[in-house]
Amino acid sequence: MKEEHVKYLEEIAGQDKVLTDIEDKICFGFDSTRLQYLPDVIVKVKDSRQISSILKFANEYKIPVTPRGAATGLSGGCLAVNGGILLVLLEMNRIYYVNPIDLLVEVQAGAITVDVDKAASKYKLFYPPDPGSMKTSTIGGNIAENAGGLRGLKYGVTKDYVNSMEVVLPTGEIIDIGTRTVKSVTGYNLVDLMVGSEGTLGVVSKATLALLPIPPARASLLALFNNLTEAAKTVRDIVAEGVITATLELVDNVTINAIEDYLKIGLNRNVGAMLLIEVDGQQGSVDIEAEVIKKVCAQNNALSCKLAASEKERDVLWSARRAALSSLARIKPSTILEDATVPRSRIVELVEAVNNIAKKYDIMIGTFGHAGDGNLHPTILTDLRDKEEEKKVEKVIEEIFIETVKLDGTLSGEHGIGLTKARFLKLEISDEVYKLMKKIKHALDPNNILNPGKLFVD
Amino acid sequence: MPKTKISEKDDELFSCSRCGACLAVCPVYKQTLDEGVAPRGKLSLIEAAANNKIAISEKLSQKIYTCTLCNYCTKECPSGVKVDELFKAVRGDLVESKKYPEVLDYLKSKIEKAYNITFDTNQGRLDWITQQPDAKFEDYLKETADVLYFVGCVSSFSPRSFPIPRSITQIFKRAGVDFTLLGEDEWCCGFPLYSSGMKDEIVRLADHNIRKVKDKKVKLLVASCPSCYHTWKHDYPKVANEKIDFEIMHISQYLHALIKEGKIKLNAINARVTYHDPCDLGRNSGIFEEPREVIKSIEGIDFVELPSAKLEANCCGGGGNLEYLDPGLSSKIAEAKASEIIGTGAEIVVSSCQQCERTISTALKKKKGEIDYRLKVMDISELILQSML
Ligand SMILES: Cc1cc2nc3c(=O)[nH]c(=O)nc-3n(C[C@H](O)[C@H](O)[C@H](O)COP(=O)(O)OP(=O)(O)OC[C@H]3O[C@@H](n4cnc5c(N)ncnc54)[C@H](O)[C@@H]3O)c2cc1C
Ligand code: SF4
Ligand code: SF4
Numbered sequence: 045m046k047e048e049h050v051k052y053l054e055e056i057a058g059q060d061k062v063l064t065d066i067e068d069k070i071c072f073g074f075d076s077t078r079l080q081y082l083p084d085v086i087v088k089v090k091d092s093r094q095i096s097s098i099l100k101f102a103n104e105y106k107i108p109v110t111p112r113g114a115a116t117g118l119s120g121g122c123l124a125v126n127g128g129i130l131l132v133l134l135e136m137n138r139i140y141y142v143n144p145i146d147l148l149v150e151v152q153a154g155a156i157t158v159d160v161d162k163a164a165s166k167y168k169l170f171y172p173p174d175p176g177s178m179k180t181s182t183i184g185g186n187i188a189e190n191a192g193g194l195r196g197l198k199y200g201v202t203k204d205y206v207n208s209m210e211v212v213l214p215t216g217e218i219i220d221i222g223t224r225t226v227k228s229v230t231g232y233n234l235v236d237l238m239v240g241s242e243g244t245l246g247v248v249s250k251a252t253l254a255l256l257p258i259p260p261a262r263a264s265l266l267a268l269f270n271n272l273t274e275a276a277k278t279v280r281d282i283v284a285e286g287v288i289t290a291t292l293e294l295v296d297n298v299t300i301n302a303i304e305d306y307l308k309i310g311l312n313r314n315v316g317a318m319l320l321i322e323v324d325g326q327q328g329s330v331d332i333e334a335e336v337i338k339k340v341c342a343q344n345n346a347l348s349c350k351l352a353a354s355e356k357e358r359d360v361l362w363s364a365r366r367a368a369l370s371s372l373a374r375i376k377p378s379t380i381l382e383d384a385t386v387p388r389s390r391i392v393e394l395v396e397a398v399n400n401i402a403k404k405y406d407i408m409i410g411t412f413g414h415a416g417d418g419n420l421h422p423t424i425l426t427d428l429r430d431k432e433e434e435k436k437v438e439k440v441i442e443e444i445f446i447e448t449v450k451l452d453g454t455l456s457g458e459h460g461i462g463l464t465k466a467r468f469l470k471l472e473i474s475d476e477v478y479k480l481m482k483k484i485k486h487a488l489d490p491n492n493i494l495n496p497g498k499l500f501v502d
Numbered sequence: 503m504p505k506t507k508i509s510e511k512d513d514e515l516f517s518c519s520r521c522g523a524c525l526a527v528c529p530v531y532k533q534t535l536d537e538g539v540a541p542r543g544k545l546s547l548i549e550a551a552a553n554n555k556i557a558i559s560e561k562l563s564q565k566i567y568t569c570t571l572c573n574y575c576t577k578e579c580p581s582g583v584k585v586d587e588l589f590k591a592v593r594g595d596l597v598e599s600k601k602y603p604e605v606l607d608y609l610k611s612k613i614e615k616a617y618n619i620t621f622d623t624n625q626g627r628l629d630w631i632t633q634q635p636d637a638k639f640e641d642y643l644k645e646t647a648d649v650l651y652f653v654g655c656v657s658s659f660s661p662r663s664f665p666i667p668r669s670i671t672q673i674f675k676r677a678g679v680d681f682t683l684l685g686e687d688e689w690c691c692g693f694p695l696y697s698s699g700m701k702d703e704i705v706r707l708a709d710h711n712i713r714k715v716k717d718k719k720v721k722l723l724v725a726s727c728p729s730c731y732h733t734w735k736h737d738y739p740k741v742a743n744e745k746i747d748f749e750i751m752h753i754s755q756y757l758h759a760l761i762k763e764g765k766i767k768l769n770a771i772n773a774r775v776t777y778h779d780p781c782d783l784g785r786n787s788g789i790f791e792e793p794r795e796v797i798k799s800i801e802g803i804d805f806v807e808l809p810s811a812k813l814e815a816n817c818c819g820g821g822g823n824l825e826y827l828d829p830g831l832s833s834k835i836a837e838a839k840a841s842e843i844i845g846t847g848a849e850i851v852v853s854s855c856q857q858c859e860r861t862i863s864t865a866l867k868k869k870k871g872e873i874d875y876r877l878k879v880m881d882i883s884e885l886i887l888q889s890m891l
Contacts, residue, residue, distance in 0.1 A: 067559065114525065374580075
């Protein structure tokens with residue numbers, strides 16, 4: 045990067061907001077994939093006008109620009125693979141207002157997810173998309189990845205809560221899209237085009253998000269099973285019985301043992317799988333739904349199905365689920381978390397396929413995840429410093445993807461394609477669709493300066 | 503340039519998955535939103551230096567030292583990375599490489615010359631006694647006793663902390679505790695240097711202090727400063743040549759014991775009270791319950807927890823020498839803590855650390871213009887003494 049370019053960026057954002065030292069580049073050069081690519085310059089922006097000026101400048105000199113939130117991404121989306129400018133949005137973290145009548149909150153893109161939920165909770169409202177990273181991740185990152193969470197089955201994912209937003213287009217124009225209304229059919233649905241576009245079609249600067257009232261009652265259940273297949277069948281049957289649970293999480297034996305090693309809360313180490321289930325709503329319906337779930341569990345030979353008797357018991361259960369990934373992470377130096385997703389009816393097959401792959405390659409895989417929405421997290425435990433292992437892992441991942449697609453599934457339920465899954469994209473989408481996506485990208489970003497190297501390999 | 507030794511910690515460094523959980527709790531990151539000083543960012547720098555990808559620069563050093571050593575990152579880390587141990591080890595390497603903040607040399611020279619962290623001679627350790635109208639030295643400096651009270655540099659030299667040793671010694675007198683002090687023979691425990699990576703100096707200080715305490719033939723040493731306590735309890739046994747043959751307690755534990763034994767009679771105080779866990783006492787030494795039980799044993803107190811307490815307590819900003827290295831940042835952290843305290847609606851915030859007490863008081867004063875509140879900051883010993891009177 046030329047010195048005068050850095051100077052110009054300093055004029056836009058302020059001298060102390062532009063970093064070029066190697067130490068800063070290293071710290072801003074990774075995300076939660078642990079891959080590392082150094083940007084040429086880091087700019088911490090304050091508002092959409094600054095973003096716009098930077099993008100216009102970048103177009104003029106053909107400098108790549110990569111948006112970055114909190115860098116908790118799991119597909120390498122915020123890595124500056126071609127160097128250039130890393131656009132850091134963390135300081136744009138204002139939460140403007142909560143509107144308890146329209147059930148809306150307006151925020152800047154750098155606001156931390158959990159802070160938005162906290163602001164809503166003052167009005168007895170909540171922001172439903174709750175990714176495991178919500179204490180650190182930004183709303184902008186959530187929108188760009190269309191992040192999901194534990195409550196996806198009943199409450200959906202980020203796209204279901206973005207009403208409108210301010211976006212800076214790759215060429216620098218600042219636009220407002222969407223509405224503050226519950227519904228709208230005015231022109232193309234550009235909001236949904238932007239959500240999940242992984243920072244390749246525009247930089248989100250502000251968003252108006254929908255909120256929901258906190259349900260008055262809830263009940264949590266823990267069901268234990270001999271094997272994964274029976275647990276997965278139960279997932280299917282609960283929904284078939286007409287119960288849409290807030291959460292329906294599956295944890296396999298490898299993961300149960302890892303959690304017990306870590307938390308020592310008395311989980312039964314010998315069971316094949318467990319389901320953690322929560323229903324919420326009005327007290328009466330919660331009670332009825334809990335009964336239905338117990339019945340379905342019994343029909344599927346559950347070893348036990350218990351209702352958490354107190355809030356404390358409930359907290360223990362959910363702390364166990366939340367600790368799933370952490371507990372696995374303690375077993376081996378490297379953990380690779382995938383997010384293969386299939387239609388709910390095919391969960392059993394996916395679980396079996398993953399187990400077979402683990403056996404075939406003699407590699408440890410712990411599986412847990414949002415079984416209710418068909419989104420599992422097969423987690424590969426390994427040591428990537430070992431080059432042989434690294435090669436093996438690549439094959440394992442590829443086979444998981446191939447099996448997933450065969451089951452009418454999708455490569456990524458919530459973590460995005462980004463850098464790490466780009467080479468698999470064509471496994472799932474046809475050449476025509478691939479071309480269409482590239483056309484859209486080209487229409488919005490003719491110079492390919494916004495987050496190049498992501499989604500598409502060519 | 504001397505190479506880092508960090509490569510020995512390869513496994514520990516590699517275990518960090520960069521998940522970012524530590525960012526959500528790090529006081530330094532929360533105030534700066536700068537990955538360059540976040541726990542995860544610092545680890546990435548250490549890893550790069552260990553693999554010789556970058557030199558050990560001033561800039562790297564500055565980032566590593568931008569840390570209160572509050573240890574919340576380690577507590578939060580899902581992968582079990584011992585972040586604090588890495589940071590302390592690296593501070594040692596930075597000292598070896600002569601890349602450390604200048605202010606540490608100044609601190610070191612003070613401690614080497616006068617055995618305390620001020621410019622005063624060590625006789626100044628007695629000022630808080632002599633400035634009391636009817637104080638008699640012989641009450642404080644007995645040849646032998648059951649209990650030795652280790653006052654610590656800040657409480658000995660900083661007049662605004664004098665109420666702490668005064669309260670403690672008064673409580674002891676009223677409770678009939680046979681106690682003594684080291685007086686001029688008390689040397690800095692070594693924590694300010696040790697935690698900054700100057701690992702060698704502490705041995706001489708430790709050996710001297712242990713010998714002097716042993717001379718007093720005490721059964722128990724009590725410290726009111728959590729960092730002194732932590733150093734005595736957890737570091738001296740590792741570094742000193744002298745063996746410790748007495749018990750070591752923090753004042754909150756000892757007060758708890760005295761109350762349980764019925765040696766202290768407490769009168770009611772009608773107030774809403776909250777408690778701030780000092781990092782070196784709580785997260786770093788595991789002492790959470792005793793101070794709370796001490797406070798709750800006073801009738802009339804309506805005890806409220808802070809939103810983040812015990813293992814999850816937020817740092818006051820005063821730790822890790824950050825106050826010397828980046829006063830602006832330190833006070834921003836303190837102000838966030840002050841807002842949290844005000845939010846509880848408490849009338850008294852109790853701490854059991856002279857440093858926290860000071861940082862919190864200063865931050866609260868700054869808030870005075872913005873928010874209307876009635877709040878008193880008290881050390882646990884001050885609260886107990888007040889309820890005894
Ligand atoms: C422990 C852990 C648990 C996780 N759990 C979940 C989970 O349950 N569900 C889930 O969906 N994800 C999960 N994730 C993945 C990750 O947290 C999400 O993808 C999150 O949305 C990323 O947000 P971020 O702010 O960190 O974005 P970053 O990682 O900084 O960026 C992610 C992508 O968004 C783009 N971007 C960021 N900000 C903007 C903006 N303002 N405008 C345009 N583009 C932008 C970047 O260019 C990049 O492509 C988890 C990650 C970890 C480490
Ligand atoms: S919480 Fe632990 S594993 Fe995660 S980024 Fe921080 S140090 Fe690394
Ligand atoms: S010890 Fe505290 S201040 Fe230092 S990096 Fe960890 S959390 Fe941040």
